[in-house]
Amino acid sequence: MKIGLVTYTPEKVEGFDMHVYYSKWADGSIFPAAKEMQNDVTCFCDAKAIRENPSLVAVSKNGLALRKNRKLNIPFDFVCPTNPAYQKRVLDYIETLSKEEIEGVTLNLYHFPEEEFCVCPRCVELWRLSGLNWTEWRAQAITSFLKKAKSLSKGTFAVEMYPDPVLAKERFGIDFESIAELVDYFHVPLSARDYTTMYWVDLLARDFTKILKKPVVLELSAEMPTDDKLDALLKTVAYVSRHNLKGVLFLVHDSENARQICRFAVRNVKFQEWLKKYEFTEMSQIVDDWAKVY
Numbered sequence: 001m002k003i004g005l006v007t008y009t010p011e012k013v014e015g016f017d018m019h020v021y022y023s024k025w026a027d028g029s030i031f032p033a034a035k036e037m038q039n040d041v042t043c044f045c046d047a048k049a050i051r052e053n054p055s056l057v058a059v060s061k062n063g064l065a066l067r068k069n070r071k072l073n074i075p076f077d078f079v080c081p082t083n084p085a086y087q088k089r090v091l092d093y094i095e096t097l098s099k100e101e102i103e104g105v106t107l108n109l110y111h112f113p114e115e116e117f118c119v120c121p122r123c124v125e126l127w128r129l130s131g132l133n134w135t136e137w138r139a140q141a142i143t144s145f146l147k148k149a150k151s152l153s154k155g156t157f158a159v160e161m162y163p164d165p166v167l168a169k170e171r172f173g174i175d176f177e178s179i180a181e182l183v184d185y186f187h188v189p190l191s192a193r194d195y196t197t198m199y200w201v202d203l204l205a206r207d208f209t210k211i212l213k214k215p216v217v218l219e220l221s222a223e224m225p226t227d228d229k230l231d232a233l234l235k236t237v238a239y240v241s242r243h244n245l246k247g248v249l250f251l252v253h254d255s256e257n258a259r260q261i262c263r264f265a266v267r268n269v270k271f272q273e274w275l276k277k278y279e280f281t282e283m284s285q286i287v288d289d290w291a292k293v294y
């Protein structure tokens with residue numbers, strides 16, 4: 001099992017063998033490519049673009065896909081995924097990234113905000129012309145965008161997802177079966193303030209490794225760690241390492257945050273004994289490797 005980072009800093013950190021850099025954010029910020037890293041692109045969540053042009057936003061009978069719309073539980077402001085001009089902006093950016101010496105491209109938030117989206121006049125017309133049912137049309141709209149994005153991408157191609165193993169197609173248009181044919185791996189973010197309660201992480205790791213027909217990488221939050229939170233996080237990584245994962249990624253603020261995790265594990269003899277006692281050999285190996293550096 002590999003160990004890696006998801007980071008807002010365009011630099012690699014010693015002790016980690018996968019590096020994902022957020023190069024385009026949900027607030028609309030856009031950054032130059034991070035070389036030799038996996039560049040992670042937020043596709044259809046763009047608060048800035050929607051502020052500048054409110055007609056971009058996705059529409060439902062319960063209103064617009066905006067965080068301030070309290071009729072809905074939506075974590076970001078969503079652009080309608082079938083808007084051709086906005087799609088082109090994202091695809092042009094992916095093409096620009098891919099001219100640099102990057103490791104590859106990961107896409108996130110490339111889907112519909114929820115099941116009832118989008119009913120803007122363009123989407124309703126495209127759906128009607130397709131002759132497909134609502135679920136199939138939405139899934140095909142998303143998969144066809146991913147195909148275009150992949151054709152412009154260099155290197156390893158991966159997608160994140162909203163981590164719903166059962167209803168992703170109905171809710172978001174995320175069709176795991178057809179997307180598996182496009183990607184090198186799936187990146188499953190399981191964000192939390194801490195992992196002191198972790199059965200759900202184990203459950204979702206189990207479900208996703210079973211149903212996805214490509215390798216799975218899990219992302220866990222590691223920002224603002226305290227000793228208690230770090231201990232729970234590292235034990236959670238140990239438990240999920242029993243599943244058939246390609247890797248685990250830590251979401252960190254910056255490189256120092258990442259090194260702090262390594263130092264905590266290296267100086268924590270009790271944790272290392274716990275790993276040995278219960279035969280978490282993969283995690284033990286990771287900590288042994290960190291001890292050579294930190």
Ligand SMILES: [Zn+2]
Pocket residue numbers: 058059080081082083118119120121122123
């Ligand atoms: Zn629409």
